[in-house]
Amino acid sequence: MKASFRLKSAAIVAAACVLLVGGTALAASGIVSSIVSHNRIGSETTTYVDISKLENDINMDVLTVERFDNGFTFRSAEIFDMSDYSEDGAKMADASGLDITYSKDGLPDIYLDIEPVSTIRNDEDTSMETRMVGDVAVKYSLDEYLFLPPNMEGQVSQELLDRMENDDHFFISYGSDQEETQMITNLIFDVNGVHYCLMTFDTTLTVDELFDMAEELITEGK
Structure with missing residues (x-):
């Protein structure tokens, strides 16, 4: 069974990146059936140099750029906290990471989700294309x-x-204000124990x- 997840806040990007490559999240003690994610209140910054403070708060060094060569520029960053739950509702793991938003006039925002590489998920690789950057595998889907709204779960x-x-490459997510369908493009890769998901709608x-x-x-990135 492929895992779905529910959200308690608007942190759709953070939770979506976990399962965008598809597959079921398998753990030694069971299956990660749902993922609850929320933005940490008061952590958001619109100043690029303040990312270092967020890194210190979650004890993680990450790769970021202030401006991409194609014109997408840093707009904001904030911490998210996330928990994995088994099918019977037992909490299996907690993690914290960063959500970074890049903007460019006339185009949808691009989101960079950054979190520790999970030690309990072992997702099946269903990516559509993989390219190597040095020894780093970058996977596209x-x-x-x-x-869907939360009250539609079970319906x-x-x-x-x-x-x-x-x-x-089809997922159902509970926690939005209204029903909507979106196509999500994403690239994922791991560097030095950190998982990156570059995503846009x-x-x-x-x-x-x-x-x-x-x-x-x-x-x-630095």
Whole structure:
């Protein structure tokens, strides 16, 4: 069974990045069935140099850039806290990371989700394309997400549940204000024990442009 997740706040990006590559999150003691994520109140900053303070707060060194070569520029960053739960509701792990937003006039924002590499998830690789940047594997996927309000959990049609079970690139997420469907493009990679997810909604950027941004983070980020 492929895991779905619920959200307690608007931290859709942080939780979505965990499962965007598809598969079921397997752990030694069971299955990660749901992921609850929320932004840490008071942690948001719109000043790039303050990212170092957020890094200290979560005890993690990360790769970031202030401005990408294609014009996307840092807008904000904040800490998120996340918990993994088993099918029976038992908490399996806690983690904290950073959500960073980059903006460019006329284009959807790009989100960079950063968190520790999980020690309990072992997701099946269902990415559509992989390219190497040195010894770092960058994996690309294009996924369809159905965002639903929390009160719709348990009311989804069997047809949609079957599709989520069998389609590696279709997901259902509970916690939005209203029902909506969005196409989410993402690239993921791991560097020095840190997991990165570069993601955007309904973008017009090409796959090559997104891979260039990932390469820029890996080779020039600091």
